[in-house]
Amino acid sequence: MPAKKRNSSFFTFINLFPQILQQTLILPALALVLALLISAVLLMITGYDPLTSYSSMWEGVFGSVRVFTEVLLKSTPLILVGTGIAVAFRCGVWNIGGEGQFYAGAVLATWVGVHLSGLPPVLTIAAVFAAGVLGGGFWAVIPGWLKVKLKVNEVVSTIMLNYIMIGLTSFLVTGPMQEAKKLFPQTDEIVQAARLPNILPPTRLNIGFLVAVVTAIIIAIILFRTPLGYAIRTVGQNPETARYAGMKVNQSIIIAMLLSGGAAGLAGAIEVSGLTWRMFATISPGYGFDGIAVALLASNNPLGTILSGFLFGALRASSELMQMNAKIPSVLFKVIQGLTIAFVIAFSLLSRKTADEREAEKSEALTASEI
Amino acid sequence: MEMDKRLQLINISKTFPGGVQANKDVSLDVKRGEIHCLLGENGAGKSTLMSILYGEYHPDSGEIWLNGEKISIPTPKIAIEHGVGMVHQHFMLVPTLSVAENIIMGMKPLASFLWDMKEIEKDIARFAVERGMKINPSALISSLSVGEQQRVEIIKALYRGVDLLILDEPTAVLTPQETHDLFETLHKLAEQDFSIILITHKMNEVMEVADRVSVLRDGRVIGTLPIANVTPAILARMMVGRDVSFNLEKSERAYGEPVLRVQALNLIGDKNRQILKDIALEVCSGEIVGIAGVDGNGQNQLALCITGLMKPTSGHILFDRKEMAGKSPLEFLKTGVGHIPEDRHAMGLVMEDSVADNFMLQRYNDKFFKKLGFLNMTAIMEYAKKLVKFFDVRTNSVKTAAGNLSGGNQQKIIVGREIDRNPKLLVAVQPTRGLDIGATEYIHKQLLQQREKGAALLLISTELEEILALSDRILVMFGGRIVGETSAGRANVDKIGLLMAGMQAEKE
Ligand SMILES: Nc1ncnc2c1ncn2[C@@H]1O[C@H](COP(=O)(O)OP(=O)(O)O)[C@@H](O)[C@H]1O
Ligand SMILES: [Mg+2]
Numbered sequence: 001m002p003a004k005k006r007n008s009s010f011f012t013f014i015n016l017f018p019q020i021l022q023q024t025l026i027l028p029a030l031a032l033v034l035a036l037l038i039s040a041v042l043l044m045i046t047g048y049d050p051l052t053s054y055s056s057m058w059e060g061v062f063g064s065v066r067v068f069t070e071v072l073l074k075s076t077p078l079i080l081v082g083t084g085i086a087v088a089f090r091c092g093v094w095n096i097g098g099e100g101q102f103y104a105g106a107v108l109a110t111w112v113g114v115h116l117s118g119l120p121p122v123l124t125i126a127a128v129f130a131a132g133v134l135g136g137g138f139w140a141v142i143p144g145w146l147k148v149k150l151k152v153n154e155v156v157s158t159i160m161l162n163y164i165m166i167g168l169t170s171f172l173v174t175g176p177m178q179e180a181k182k183l184f185p186q187t188d189e190i191v192q193a194a195r196l197p198n199i200l201p202p203t204r205l206n207i208g209f210l211v212a213v214v215t216a217i218i219i220a221i222i223l224f225r226t227p228l229g230y231a232i233r234t235v236g237q238n239p240e241t242a243r244y245a246g247m248k249v250n251q252s253i254i255i256a257m258l259l260s261g262g263a264a265g266l267a268g269a270i271e272v273s274g275l276t277w278r279m280f281a282t283i284s285p286g287y288g289f290d291g292i293a294v295a296l297l298a299s300n301n302p303l304g305t306i307l308s309g310f311l312f313g314a315l316r317a318s319s320e321l322m323q324m325n326a327k328i329p330s331v332l333f334k335v336i337q338g339l340t341i342a343f344v345i346a347f348s349l350l351s352r353k354t355a356d357e358r359e360a361e362k363s364e365a366l367t368a369s370e371i
Numbered sequence: 372m373e374m375d376k377r378l379q380l381i382n383i384s385k386t387f388p389g390g391v392q393a394n395k396d397v398s399l400d401v402k403r404g405e406i407h408c409l410l411g412e413n414g415a416g417k418s419t420l421m422s423i424l425y426g427e428y429h430p431d432s433g434e435i436w437l438n439g440e441k442i443s444i445p446t447p448k449i450a451i452e453h454g455v456g457m458v459h460q461h462f463m464l465v466p467t468l469s470v471a472e473n474i475i476m477g478m479k480p481l482a483s484f485l486w487d488m489k490e491i492e493k494d495i496a497r498f499a500v501e502r503g504m505k506i507n508p509s510a511l512i513s514s515l516s517v518g519e520q521q522r523v524e525i526i527k528a529l530y531r532g533v534d535l536l537i538l539d540e541p542t543a544v545l546t547p548q549e550t551h552d553l554f555e556t557l558h559k560l561a562e563q564d565f566s567i568i569l570i571t572h573k574m575n576e577v578m579e580v581a582d583r584v585s586v587l588r589d590g591r592v593i594g595t596l597p598i599a600n601v602t603p604a605i606l607a608r609m610m611v612g613r614d615v616s617f618n619l620e621k622s623e624r625a626y627g628e629p630v631l632r633v634q635a636l637n638l639i640g641d642k643n644r645q646i647l648k649d650i651a652l653e654v655c656s657g658e659i660v661g662i663a664g665v666d667g668n669g670q671n672q673l674a675l676c677i678t679g680l681m682k683p684t685s686g687h688i689l690f691d692r693k694e695m696a697g698k699s700p701l702e703f704l705k706t707g708v709g710h711i712p713e714d715r716h717a718m719g720l721v722m723e724d725s726v727a728d729n730f731m732l733q734r735y736n737d738k739f740f741k742k743l744g745f746l747n748m749t750a751i752m753e754y755a756k757k758l759v760k761f762f763d764v765r766t767n768s769v770k771t772a773a774g775n776l777s778g779g780n781q782q783k784i785i786v787g788r789e790i791d792r793n794p795k796l797l798v799a800v801q802p803t804r805g806l807d808i809g810a811t812e813y814i815h816k817q818l819l820q821q822r823e824k825g826a827a828l829l830l831i832s833t834e835l836e837e838i839l840a841l842s843d844r845i846l847v848m849f850g851g852r853i854v855g856e857t858s859a860g861r862a863n864v865d866k867i868g869l870l871m872a873g874m875q876a877e878k879e
Contacts, residue, residue: 230728238722245700362771
């Protein structure tokens with residue numbers, strides 16, 4: 001009982017902050033700290049020194065300008081895919097297809113980037129981005145359409161479409177889209193004009209990170225400050241009520257999927273035009289799946305994916321360094337990631353519950369005063 | 372202990388884990404051969420108290436005495452061993468088994484280890500008749516009406532040797548005739564020295580059937596009185612804690628033009644089941660047309676068709692002479708149809724969203740709530756504050772999630788929102804279900820005010836009292852058809868009751 005008491009007063013304190021701050025900053029940060037503490041115990045039990053481990057982790061994120069920019073580069077696709085997934089989840093569609101949508105965007109963007117010549121860089125890049133958005137959006141609209149027209153469960157269809165797209169990519173880079181030299185399973189490089197401007201030479205940091213942040217902000221505004229976003233959220237919370245309110249439920253689902261896949265596809269386009277300059281079969285180390293974790297950590301708030309995308313990008317980047325320096329298996333970052341998500345879900349449930357109880361109490365007091 | 376006391380509860384208190392104190396120092400007694408009503412508004416703690424007596428909940432403190440002996444009741448099984456049985460609002464019967472099979476389910480065979488069903492059926496039939504009830508023991512539960520199923524539940528309890536029978540809001544699912552039959556049965560049982568505890572929130576039932584009544588409010592017993600000493604007004608004051616006006620002021624009014632005209636409406640559902648058959652009706656401006664009927668006779672689907680949420684298979688829905696059948700819900704909204712839906716949780720509110728969001732629900736695309744294409748949060752908040760005040764919604768702030776409000780206040784959001792859209796036709800389905808007297812009174816007044824303003828109202832309710840109090844004309848639905856029409860007025864109650872039960876009224 002006393003533990004419960006402390007809990008609820010703790011969350012009463014958390015609830016003093018506006019919900020947006022809770023979702024985008026406080027809860028993810030708290031969850032991460034707790035996950036790091038528990039992982040420290042795990043490290044100790046398995047015979048590693050948590051202090052060395054974490055300090056090399058710190059080094060891997062903030063140790064130099066170069067590693068920090070690498071973290072930002074890793075965060076970029078996570079922020080975008082996470083933002084997209086957040087939109088779909090808000091609409092009640094369980095889009096597990098971020099990976100396939102990322103690939104679809106990357107493929108189409110590469111095709112445009114390789115073949116489009118003669119335009120100034122601004123237009124070329126715009127065309128590459130548009131291709132990414134279209135590719136990813138199209139790949140997400142398919143399961144959306146299957147869901148509304150044929151009632152196909154989107155979890156199944158998006159996972160299937162992941163496999164199809166990954167397979168299709170392998171085929172393309174060894175067949176129709178393979179480089180002219182036909183040596184490696186990869187495409188030719190995209191044209192110079194299609195490559196994203198670097199913003200901090202000699203690092204690899206390009207404008208892609210800024211594009212991701214701005215996209216997350218724009219999608220947050222669409223979701224929370226426009227009639228379209230209101231419809232999307234209402235459909236996600238209560239489709240019956242949405243219908244009752246005259247909203248076009250099916251249309252909202254399709255649009256949400258278009259936004260969702262579009263963001264993932266844009267991530268693919270940025271990966272190609274900013275970093276790899278060409279397409280190959282293993283271009284994504286699982287960004288599409290990590291995007292789900294990013295969205296969950298941010299309570300499906302696109303603004304929050306900026307921080308949560310950065311956190312997971314940092315974990316991913318630094319765990320590699322940790323493996324080199326402290327000889328700790330880099331899968332540790334999976335453990336930390338999993339714990340963080342579990343905590344953030346628990347926290348947001350608890351803080352929501354505490355808030356509800358308080359509100360209900362207050363409203364009940366008001367109702368009682370009626371008589 | 373006096374020996375004629377079958378039951379005595381002393382200072383029972385119960386607080387739920389969430390912190391709701393459902394019972395506070397409740398003491399009451401029930402005599403042998405008595406029909407004792409437990410009256411109180413929704414949430415007063417009636418069901419909780421009886422679940423404690425039946426062993427489903429455990430009291431935090433207090434004593435239970437049965438036949439002058441102090442006992443504890445940890446489980447329903449022990450309760451039944453002490454002769455205490457309970458019929459819940461939701462029946463617990465297996466629809467695919469026969470009456471007899473349901474009745475003996477879980478009992479030990481008496482003689483051998485095998486049941487002899489023929490013998491048992493005979494025994495059950497005899498047992499029931501002796502206690503004034505008729506039942507066919509070999510019939511399947513699924514073939515029985517709701518009233519008959521309830522009878523099976525009662526026999527099931529009595530067959531296990533129960534002589535203190537608790538009934539939780541038994542009339543909620545019954546037609547007036549079935550209610551009447553039930554009360555007759557209860558009287559017969561009481562004559563045979565059975566004790567009955569009847570939970571209800573309807574005062575007229577108390578007046579009709581009780582020997583004594585205990586009124587519960589906010590978990591406390593406000594008083595226990597013999598029926599000779601009470602009037603409905605006294606009971607209402609005890610229930611609510613203040614005077615309640617029973618008579619709604621309703622002006623005489625000439626109706627205007629027909630606003631809604633439904634013709635030859637048919638709806639065919641799954642497995643070719645005819646849900647609505649040849650429905651024809653008309654609602655004029657300034658008129659309230661009530662649709663009475665037992666739940667599940669097509670009323671809800673009719674409401675969904677008239678608001679565009681369901682597409683009829685054939686027929687016409689004319690709104691101001693314009694054909695609307697087959698149009699989208701949005702088009703219905705735009706032509707001025709308001710809708711208070713049957714179930715505010717499933718439809719009508721987004722519980723996780725704020726009060727403010729719920730107030731603008733259908734108008735999220737109005738220019739009134741937009742600025743340069745974005746939602747105008749200031750306008751949304753101001754509008755919600757205005758309506759919260761006007762419709763007296765008790766909420767901490769307009770940013771509170773709707774799910775945190777009490778049922779009555781949630782319903783006020785819906786009613787307020789629909790009324791503020793100035794509908795030409797308002798379809799109100801069960802507008803006061805689950806609400807306390809205060810909120811019910813308030814919503815009835817709002818509906819009558821809409822009538823004054825010239826709106827056409829279609830009121831669908833399973834509460835006959837509500838239909839009688841508000842309607843200008845009453846239609847009765849049974850089996851997907853409109854089986855009769857009467858003018859308003861209590862004089863027609865019997866006729867309406869027969870129609871609700873599916874019996875054609877005698878030709879006049
Ligand atoms: N299982 C439960 N957990 C928490 N609160 C409950 C539970 N059951 C009932 N309550 C609360 O206890 C109060 C009394 O409920 P109940 O006994 O069902 O009232 P009644 O039967 O008179 O309508 C209500 O405020 C209700 O919300
Ligand atoms: Mg109850």
